[in-house]
Amino acid sequence: MPKSPSRTFNVAVIGAGAIGLDHIRSFKQHPAARVVALAEVSPERGREAADEYGIETLVTDHRELLKRRDIDIVSIALPNFLHAPVGIEALKSGKHVMVDKPMATSARDAQKLITAAKKQNRRLMVGQNMRFSPEVQTAKHLINQGKLGDVYHAKTCWTRRSGIPRIGSWFTQKQFAGGGCTYDIGVHALDRALFLMGEFDAAAVSGQTYSQLGPLGRGDGNWGKGEIDQNAKFDVDDLAVALIKLKSGRTVLLEASWAAHLPERDFFTSQVFGTDAGVMLNPLRLIRPSRSGYITEQIEPTTPLVNENRMIHFIDVLLGKAEPYVKPAESLAVQKILDAIYRSAETGREIRIK
Numbered sequence: 001m002p003k004s005p006s007r008t009f010n011v012a013v014i015g016a017g018a019i020g021l022d023h024i025r026s027f028k029q030h031p032a033a034r035v036v037a038l039a040e041v042s043p044e045r046g047r048e049a050a051d052e053y054g055i056e057t058l059v060t061d062h063r064e065l066l067k068r069r070d071i072d073i074v075s076i077a078l079p080n081f082l083h084a085p086v087g088i089e090a091l092k093s094g095k096h097v098m099v100d101k102p103m104a105t106s107a108r109d110a111q112k113l114i115t116a117a118k119k120q121n122r123r124l125m126v127g128q129n130m131r132f133s134p135e136v137q138t139a140k141h142l143i144n145q146g147k148l149g150d151v152y153h154a155k156t157c158w159t160r161r162s163g164i165p166r167i168g169s170w171f172t173q174k175q176f177a178g179g180g181c182t183y184d185i186g187v188h189a190l191d192r193a194l195f196l197m198g199e200f201d202a203a204a205v206s207g208q209t210y211s212q213l214g215p216l217g218r219g220d221g222n223w224g225k226g227e228i229d230q231n232a233k234f235d236v237d238d239l240a241v242a243l244i245k246l247k248s249g250r251t252v253l254l255e256a257s258w259a260a261h262l263p264e265r266d267f268f269t270s271q272v273f274g275t276d277a278g279v280m281l282n283p284l285r286l287i288r289p290s291r292s293g294y295i296t297e298q299i300e301p302t303t304p305l306v307n308e309n310r311m312i313h314f315i316d317v318l319l320g321k322a323e324p325y326v327k328p329a330e331s332l333a334v335q336k337i338l339d340a341i342y343r344s345a346e347t348g349r350e351i352r353i354k
């Protein structure tokens with residue numbers, strides 16, 4: 001019989017949209033977690049989720065849950081503009097906070113989250129789930145073992161041909177999303193590359209963003225459960241590119257698109273280049289010179305060191321069984337780069353980051 005954990009954490013999930021349901025399912029897999037409450041502004045979506053997952057308390061105003069002393073964790077699956085304000089409220093009420101990506105809609109707000117967590121001595125983690133995949137963990141292990149030699153450059157992307165998370169939803173409105181594909185999927189590609197390189201702080205960022213297909217009603221996808229506003233203006237980016245110079249002088253080339261005339265429907269990879277070898281994801285390959293030319297070796301991902309589910313990992317961290325795999329300071333550094341991409345696109349200049 002597996003040993004039962006010595007304490008149980010009561011979890012409140014806020015937002016029962018597409019990823020909120022994943023938050024609920026994920027926490028429920030950990031024997032030390034109980035999802036006891038759900039906040040969702042849509043009474044229908046809330047009722048459906050609460051019934052399906054047997055959640056005792058359902059409210060439309062999350063503040064009712066923050067008052068409850070028996071709730072230990074708040075898991076935020078809300079439109080981006082609510083991450084920081086709700087996260088800060090939850091931390092101030094003494095809860096540990098798991099917040100989905102992007103951390104916030106500005107580095108200033110991301111910093112406020114970190115300050116609140118430190119002040120309250122609570123855990124804060126951003127749900128960068130891609131980092132946890134066995135493939136990325138194995139690539140990280142290869143790099144840590146020194147298989148690449150000195151790492152100096154990375155290329156990273158998440159590009160979709162027709163994958164805007166529904167035109168007219170909150171995702172395509174700057175007032176709710178803060179930004180478009182850069183914040184939505186660029187964040188994953190960037191976080192993954194910086195994690196593999198083992199360096200997060202950038203010195204300078206040069207970026208460009210486009211909004212070409214979305215405003216024409218093209219490139220629509222089907223992600224998300226929120227309401228559609230047919231009259232809403234599409235005022236976020238649907239394609240972005242950036243060159244990021246890290247403090248050490250290493251570089252990252254980033255590409256993200258929700259919609260573009262691409263051969264693949266949906267594609268992501270990261271390539272990391274070192275003095276001895278290169279590594280590439282999806283599938284995982286090690287590329288190195290040999291006497292007779294070059295060898296491209298496909299590598300089977302090994303059993304991950306850290307649980308590949310970010311919510312299970314978060315509970316393990318709270319139980320003292322794991323070190324946080326995503327640290328708030330890293331997510332803040334990622335947010336600073338994303339913000340700099342937008343500023344660079346607006347000003348036409350390279351942005352220096354302090």
Ligand SMILES: NC(=O)c1ccc[n+]([C@@H]2O[C@H](COP(=O)([O-])OP(=O)(O)OC[C@H]3O[C@@H](n4cnc5c(N)ncnc54)[C@H](O)[C@@H]3O)[C@@H](O)[C@H]2O)c1
Nearest residue numbers: 015016017018019039040041077078080100101224225226
């Ligand atoms: N980690 C990942 O891979 C991943 C994947 C998808 C989405 N996300 C992130 O998760 C967040 C949510 O995205 P989604 O796809 O679930 O969106 P969604 O539109 O499907 O769901 C958002 C839900 O929040 C609800 N909501 C809005 N305001 C609320 C409030 N004040 N109180 C309670 N409920 C409220 C909406 O009614 C909706 O049901 C976004 O920040 C997104 O970037 C992360």
